[in-house]
Amino acid sequence: MRSYKSAALALFVLASSLLGLLLGCGNNVGRIFDPGYSGGGTGSAASQFQVPPVGGLVLDGRPRILRAGPSGSGFQVTTAIAVLFSESMNEESLSSSKDKEKPSHVYLRIAESTKPLPASYSLQLGGRLLILQPSTPLLPNQKYEIVAGRSVRDLDRALLAKQGVIGSFTCDASKDSSAKVIFSYPANGDKDVSREDPSFVVFSAPVNPTTVTATSLYLQEAAARKPLAAGISYPLRVAGVPDSRIVRLQPNVALAASTRHELIYTKEIMVAGVQIDPGSRKPPVSFTTMAPLRIKSxxxxxxxxxxxxxxxxxxxxxxxxxxxxxxxxxxxxxxxxxxxxxxxxxxxxxxxxxxxxxxxxxxxxxxxxxxxxxxxxxxxxxxxxxxxxxxxxxxxxxxxxxxxxxxxxxxxxDTFRPTLVELGPPSTAAATVLITDQGTVALHGQASEELGSMNLSVGGKDYGLFASSKDGRFLSKPFLLSRTTTGTGFSLSFRDKAGNALAAAVPGTLVQRGVVTGDVASSKTLKVQVYDEASLLAVPSATVLIEPGRPSKPATGRQSAVTDAQGVVSFGSLNASGYTVTVVKDGYELFTVVNTGASFLSLPLTPLVNARSKISGSFVFLPSGKTTAKIGLNLLADDANDYAVETKPAAPTILPATPLRSRRLLFVSAFAGVFPPTATPTYSLYSALLGASSGGNLQKLAPVKPLAAGASYAVNAPLLPALNTFVTLSVPVPFDLQPVPGINASKLVAPPQVHLLASLGGFAGMAQFGLGFVKGNAPSFQAHGSYSFTMLADFVDLGPLLWVSTQAQDDAGNLVRRRVLVQDTVSGMALPVTPIVGPPTVTVPSGIFSGSPSVDYQDRLNPGDLANTLVFHELRAVDSAGRRWVLIENDDDGASGSNTLQLPDLSGTGLTGLASGTWTVDVQSRWILGPGLTAKDLNLEDLRRYELSFARSAPVPHRVQ
Known part of the structure; x- marks a missing residue:
């Protein structure tokens, strides 16, 4: 008895375990015995679980074939084939087989053969209705079989209950016989039809769509005998043309509950001028709907x-x-x-x-x-x-x-909490200190994953997320940092795409470079912070020289000090209202601000070597004729390029290695066409790599990680058709060089160039948003242009200011440029508010200078009474080794004619300035839009971003010993 009880108990445990296993399989109890079932769905798509489509069904037990058509004889060789299943099916299991010699899917074959005939497969009706469209007409007087193979499965991986031949028919219709309805859904006598299901009618030959109308094919309630509003469509195609053998009838509203309905198709439907045979049953189809509707959502x-x-x-x-x-x-x-x-x-x-x-x-x-x-x-x-x-x-x-x-x-x-990987770069060794040289800042960095939202608190205000990329790079919406001499605190929190929050808000600090602010006359102090222009990091052990007023030779009242580990030096007990500040260090260029009244200056030094990063890559488009691409790069260091470079005709899709300013946010855009254009739109293809619609990926992206000097960006991007995405300037912008002194309008190296540029919050320089061209003859021109409206829409949160930038250069090297703000970006209205400024022509010196030279140039800038603008001159001297000295001076005396600027005297300081020999000297004049700015309260980067007019003189040699 004991052994008998033990055996019974073991059998009970086994049965209980098996029952639990079966119940754990969901609706299709028995599928664990099917070939290919392993419990984890690790096989091919044909044997995996699948999500049901909308309106799909999953039932208990194995799926069954309810009916297949055509069936019998008298069909055309053009007939389609339809198979209706009891529930939604796995499409791949229906349409293909791993073993071509032993087909296991649903297929059509010549009777008694084994080879499937080629056909197109489509699932309709929530995955329950299979339509086969033979690839070629069938043979006349030939019998065919519809076969269900051994691997046909439903969405829950249960195999078909019956396999083998599921239907047969013969294509023996005479040439003049009528086409037939080979299948309909619902069929006559169907019950519990879903109230939201469409109806289908499948014919043995393509019908004339013009004969399929609301009076020849319709639904009606049996009692009312009135056609119900429904849409007629042809869901499948052959060679790109709708297949009129398969007609779908979709009621405009759900059918009445538990009601007998009728599907009517009449002989008014025709095939090649011959009426179809609707059969003798009146009505052809009568069916009853179920009561419940489908869940809405x-x-x-x-x-x-x-x-x-x-x-x-x-x-x-x-x-x-x-x-x-x-x-x-x-x-x-x-x-x-x-x-x-x-x-x-x-x-x-x-x-x-x-x-x-x-x-x-x-x-x-x-x-x-x-x-x-x-x-x-x-x-x-x-x-x-x-x-x-x-x-x-x-x-x-x-x-x-x-x-x-x-x-x-x-x-x-998503069950992982996001983390902050890094801020910037650039950042300090403290991971939560971000360094920027922008006045309008956008916080950027990298999280452990793509972000879905952000909350950045700065100065009592909150800012959200502009964009995040799949690699976790992120960019906040921009905010005005103004001018700060100490770090500005912030608090950063964010959520990933699933809504998981950062474990705790991250406190951090924003450190601003390139700031000029304060008043030395009232403070009696002057603090100078020196930073590396390439990395934005502090430069220790740099020598700072100050002298009252403009420089003199020999220097008068000069003081000097060396920067500490934070790149800072301070001077006190000062009595002048303005000082010239010069920064010098071996291995760097020299930088001077002339006669500034500010009490705090954050000044850049550019390394002599390894000062730039680079970018190269390709833009995917099909060049034709003289098509090239203009690539917009906001980090180009040379103002003469106006933030755009053009590819070469020999390689129109290739961007060769191009130097960029490093450690700043990069904005890349591209426009392809024949340049210079001669008509609007001025380009045929375009792309902005960070854009959603303009970048083609329907997602705004964060900029890539700003690279260090010496590193290289690689870009590969497709260009999009510009059709219906652009705005053309509504009125040409005049560009008349006749009254502009200092440039020879009759000897321009090329027609004036026109670019449509945007200032974007958080980004240095300017971003290219469009292109233009000029009409007219020297010296009078008119600028025309087009710009991308989708780019404006993509970057509206960055506060874009759009400019029409037109520049010309003569054969001596004199360059003039004017930017006109587009006041109405919808209509393309742009009106000039400043004149074109003449180049500050440098006088050729007559002798040799001993030590630092003085430079004579023409001051042609006169801001007059134009409010909210500032004027600056920038002198650039370069020695024979390529080392450069940059001096910046505010111009507050109007167009004063000849102006002399003495370069600071370095004698007696022990410092190494530019090398003796021939220096190449030019002067740039810049008129900027500066609401809220003064000569002693600005960001140096604003000189580039808010330029109204610009002029550069031809270079002139100065001999120095």
Whole structure:
């Protein structure tokens, strides 16, 4: 007896375990015995779980074939084939086989043969209706068989209940016989038809679409005998043309509940002038609808705010699904709910599994009910699914009536909290200190993953996220930092794309470079902070020289000091109202600000070597004729290029290695066409790499990590057609060189160039948004142009100021440029507010200078009464070794004619200035838009970003010994 009881107990345990295993398989109990079933869905797509389509069905047991057509004889060789299944099917299992010699899918063959005939496959009706379109006409007087192979499966991987020949027919119709309806859905006598399903009618030959009308094909209620409003369409195509053998009829509104309806098709439908044979049954099809409607929608019921479709750390363990019930629902209706994802331990990232549960609707009528998942997604420590895409599906049932699934496929799960990887660069050794030389700043850096939102608190105000990329790079919306002499504190918090929050807000500091501010006359002090122009990091051990007023030779009242580890030096007990400040260090260029009244100056030194990063790459477009590309680069160091470089005709898609300013946010745009253009639009292709619509990827991207000097960017981007994406200037902008002194308008090296440029918050320099050209003859021209409106839309949060920039250069090297603000970017209206400034011609010296030279040039800038503008001159001297000395001076005396600037005297300081020999000297004049700025309260970068007029003299040699 003991052994008998032990055996019985063992058998009971085995049976219980098997029963539990079967119940864990969901609806299709028995599928674990199917070939290819391994419980994890790791095989091909044909044997994996799949998410049901909208309106799809998943039933208990194995899927069945309800009917197939055509069947019998008398069909045309052009017939299509239709197979209706009891539930939604795995499309790949229907349409292809691994073993070509032993086909295992659904196929058409000549009777008694084994070779499948080529055909196109399409699933309709929520995955239940398979349409086969033979690739070539069938043979006349030939019998064909429709075969279901051994691997045909439903969405839950259950094999078809019956395999083998599921239908046969013969193409023996005479040439003048009428085409037939080989299949319809619903069919005559069908019950419990979904009220939202379309109807299908499949013909044995292509019908004339003009004969398929609301009077020859329609639905009606049997009792009312009045056609219901419905749309007629042809869902499939052959060689790009709608296939009129397959007609879909979609009611405009759901059919009445539990009501007999009729599907009518008449002999008025014709094939090649011959009426179809609708059959003798009147009406052709009579069917009855089910009572319940399909669930309207479903969504996460307890999401994190602004992350409505995400499963995250906050809701995984207690997830609610909100089910929007349809009209006519009953409290007793059953809800079948599923969540699909990739199992946590699966090695196949495409193999889905699912969790499933049932609940009662719980209320009569329409409305939303929240259904708890009951912990079916696991715990944070052991989630059921891998992080990634999730899909939700829910179906309402009333007895045997199932209304079809509602599906939400755009969800995702993320169980990892984002972290801050770095700010910037540039940043200091302290990871939470970001360095910038911009007045309008956008915080940037890298998180551990792509971000979905951000909150940046600076100065009592909050700023959000502008863009984030999949690699975690992010950029905040820009904000005005003004001019700060000490670090500005901020607090940064963010959430990833799933809504998971940073563990704690990160405190940080913004350090600003290139600032000129304060008043030395009142403070009696002067502080100078020296930084590396290439890295923005502090430069220690640099010598700072100051002398009252403008420089003199020999120097008068000069003081000097050496910067500390933070690149800072201070002077006190000062009595003058202005000082000339010069910064010198071996291995760097020299920099001077002349006679500034500021009490704080953050000044750059540019390294003599390894001062620039580079960019190279290709832009994908099909060049034709003389097509080249103009690449907009906001970090070009030379003003003469106006922030754009053009590819060569021999390699129109290739951007060769081009130097850039380093450690700043890079903006790349590109325009392709024949340059210079002669008509608007001025380009045929375009792209902005960070744009959503203008970059072609429908996602705004954060800039790439700003590279250090010596490093290289590689870019590869397609250009998009410019059709309907541009705005053309509504009125030409005059560019008349007749009254401009100092430039020879009759000897221009080329027609004036026109660029459409934008100042963007957070970005140095200017971004190219369009191109232009001039009409007219020297010296009088008119600028025309087009710009990308999609780029303006993409970057509206960066506060773009759009400018029409026109510049000309004569054969001596004199250059003039004027930028005109586009006041109305919708209409393209741009009106000049400043004149074109003549070059500050440098006088050729007559002798040799001993020590620092003086330079005579023509001051032709006169801002007059134009408010909110500033004027600066920039003298640039370069020795024979390429070392440069830059001097900047504010011009507050109007167009004073000849002006002399003595370069600071370095004798007696022990410092190494420019090398003796021949120096090449030019002077640049710049008129800028400066609301809120003064000569002693500005950012040096604003000189580039807010330029109105610019002029540069031809270089003149100066001999120095």
């Amino acid at each position: 479903l969504a996460i019921g307890n999401p994190v705010k602004d992350f409505e479709n995400r499963v995250n750390l906050a809701n995984l363990e207690n997830l609610l699904l909100n089910v929007d019930l349809p009209e006519g629902s009953r409290a007793s209706d059953e809800l079948l709910l599923r969540i699909y994802g990739v199992a946590r331990n699966s090695k196949n990232p495409k193999a889905l599994s699912y969790v499933e549960w049932k609940a009662k609707a719980g209320k009569d009528g329409s409305g939303t009910v929240s259904v708890p998942s009951g912990g079916r997604l696991g715990t944070l420590a052991a989630p059921v699914f891998q992080d990634g895409t999730l899909s939700f599906a829910a179906m309402l049932s009333r007895g045997r009536q199932r209304s079809g699934f509602a599906v939400a496929e755009d969800s995702a799960q």
